[in-house]
Each structure stands twice: as C-alpha cells, then as structure tokens.
Amino acid sequence: MTADNWSFVFAAYGLAAVVLATYWRFLVRREKELDDASVVRRQMRQESGRPEPQARASGHPSS
Amino acid sequence: MRTLLGGVTLAGLVGGLVMGLGIAPREMTQGNVQRIMYLHVPSVWVAYLAFAVVLVASIVYLVRRAEAADRLAHASAEVGVLFTGLTIATGSIWGKPTWGTWWTWDARLTTVSILFVMYLGYLLLRGMIDDRERGARFAAVLGIVAAFNIPLVHFSVLWWRTLHQPPSLMKPGPTMPGIIVAALLVNFAAFTLLYVYFVSRRTRVLRLEAEAEA
Numbered sequence: 001m002t003a004d005n006w007s008f009v010f011a012a013y014g015l016a017a018v019v020l021a022t023y024w025r026f027l028v029r030r031e032k033e034l035d036d037a038s039v040v041r042r043q044m045r046q047e048s049g050r051p052e053p054q055a056r057a058s059g060h061p062s063s
Numbered sequence: 064m065r066t067l068l069g070g071v072t073l074a075g076l077v078g079g080l081v082m083g084l085g086i087a088p089r090e091m092t093q094g095n096v097q098r099i100m101y102l103h104v105p106s107v108w109v110a111y112l113a114f115a116v117v118l119v120a121s122i123v124y125l126v127r128r129a130e131a132a133d134r135l136a137h138a139s140a141e142v143g144v145l146f147t148g149l150t151i152a153t154g155s156i157w158g159k160p161t162w163g164t165w166w167t168w169d170a171r172l173t174t175v176s177i178l179f180v181m182y183l184g185y186l187l188l189r190g191m192i193d194d195r196e197r198g199a200r201f202a203a204v205l206g207i208v209a210a211f212n213i214p215l216v217h218f219s220v221l222w223w224r225t226l227h228q229p230p231s232l233m234k235p236g237p238t239m240p241g242i243i244v245a246a247l248l249v250n251f252a253a254f255t256l257l258y259v260y261f262v263s264r265r266t267r268v269l270r271l272e273a274e275a276e277a
Binding site: 008011 | 080084089094095096098099102103106145148149152153156157159160257261264265267268271272274275
C-alpha cells in the first residue's frame with residue numbers, strides 16, 4: 001500500500017486550473033478590447049468617409 | 064457558436080474532473096497520485112495535436128502564402144507551448160512522489176524539454192522580426208523543422224532506457240481497466256475541445272490585431 005499523496009494531486013490540478021483559467025481570461029479580455037477598438041475605428045472611419053481595411057485571407061500587408 | 068463551444072468545453076472539463084478525481088478507482092501500486100495521469104496525458108496529447116497543426120499550417124502557408132494559415136500556425140503553437148509547459152509541470156509533480164525526484168534528465172523528459180524550448184523559440188522568433196511576411200516565413204520553416212521532434216519525444220521511452228513509463232494505452236498485453244480508460248477518454252475529449260476553443264479564439268484575436276495594424 002502506498003501513501004496517497006493527495007497534496008500532489010491537488011497541486012497538479014490546481015496549477016492546471018490556474019494556468020488554463022488565466023489563458024482563457026486573457027483571450028476573452030483581449031478579444032473584447034480589440035472588438036471595442038474596432039467599433040471605435042469603424043465609427044471614426046464612417047465619420048471621415050474613408051473605406052474600411054480588412055485582414056486578408058491570403059498575403060501579408062506590406063510592412 | 065464560440066460561446067456554445069466554450070460551454071461544452073467547460074462541461075467536458077468538469078466531467079473529466081469528476082471522472083478523474085471521483086469515479087476512477089484508486090490505482091493499486093501508485094495510489095491516488097496516479098490521478099495526475101488524467102491531466103498529464105491529455106495535456107501532452109493536445110501538445111502533439113497543436114504542433115501537428117503547426118506543421119500542416121506552416122506547409123500550407125509556404126505553398127499558398129495564406130495569412131489565415133499563418134495565424135492558425137501561430138495560435139496553435141502558442142496553445143501547444145502552454146500545454147507542453149503544463150505537461151512538464153504536472154509530470155514533475157507526479158515524479159516527486161513516484162520517482163523520488165522532481166526532475167531527471169531521462170530521454171522523455173529531455174526530449175520534451177527540447178520540444179518546449181523549440182516552440183518557445185518559434186514564438187520568440189515571430190515577435191523578433193518586424194517584417195511580418197518575413198517573420199511568418201521563418202516561423203513556418205521552424206514550425207516544420209521542430210515537428211521532427213514529436214516522434215522523438217513519443218518513441219523516446221521505447222528507443223532508450225528511461226525512468227518514464229512506456230505508453231500505456233496502445234501497448235500489447237494486459238490493458239487498463241475499462242473505467243480508467245473511460246476517465247482518460249473523457250479527459251482526452253475535453254482537452255481536445257479546449258484546444259479547439261483556445262485556437263479559435265486566439266486566431267480571431269490575431270486577425271483583429273492584424274486589422275488594427277492595417
């Protein structure tokens with residue numbers, strides 16, 4: 001019979017929960033931030049009458 | 064759609080947790096510490112999957128110069144690094160009570176560390192080059208070269224004498240009890256859904272960032 005070592009089990013699961021929840025939260029927040037900025041940009045473009053740029057499916061924008 | 068996927072993923076993770084910590088039986092030789100397997104093995108599966116996607120997307124990018132393929136490779140590499148890090152950390156926590164050490168330079172641990180560092184380098188390379196097209200091209204080449212390390216990691220336990228145990232699921236001979244396999248499969252499914260969810264969100268974030276820069 002071996003020792004159960006529950007503390008190691010909880011440490012592993014706890015660490016995974018923190019890491020995955022933090023990344024999940026980062027993605028949701030960053031997406032919301034960019035969505036909000038995109039709405040503001042769209043409004044500014046509409047006001048100034050400029051066309052809207054789109055990220056392309058192929059090819060990179062020249063840098 | 065993405066919210067639905069997030070909900071299903073969360074439900075799958077809770078189901079996996081219940082299976083792994085509650086329903087699956089206590090293992091005879093290792094005791095309850097073996098329950099780390101339900102976290103450790105699906106994590107490395109997601110890492111393999113993520114890097115395989117990087118390989119395919121990198122080839123597509125080099126052939127077609129499709130920015131969507133580049134974004135997919137970038138997102139998948141990031142998620143792959145996250146899960147490789149988790150694999151190493153949970154493996155180390157599992158190693159202490161079973162092997163008596165947090166870390167040892169055995170073949171599996173060494174090759175997986177090299178895999179982690181290579182894809183970390185992949186992400187750093189992308190961040191270091193200002194010219195996005197050039198950065199994407201270099202990253203695609205590295206994404207293809209680094210993928211050769213995946214079979215090396217997987218078969219290291221068969222090719223060399225290691226402290227790490229060989230694969231348990233697909234080995235010939237006596238198999239694991241059905242309930243343990245079921246708990247593992249639930250966690251495999253939940254982690255795969257989590258990978259799809261993370262990559263779809265990260266890909267969208269990368270597209271929005273590109274639009275903001277344009």
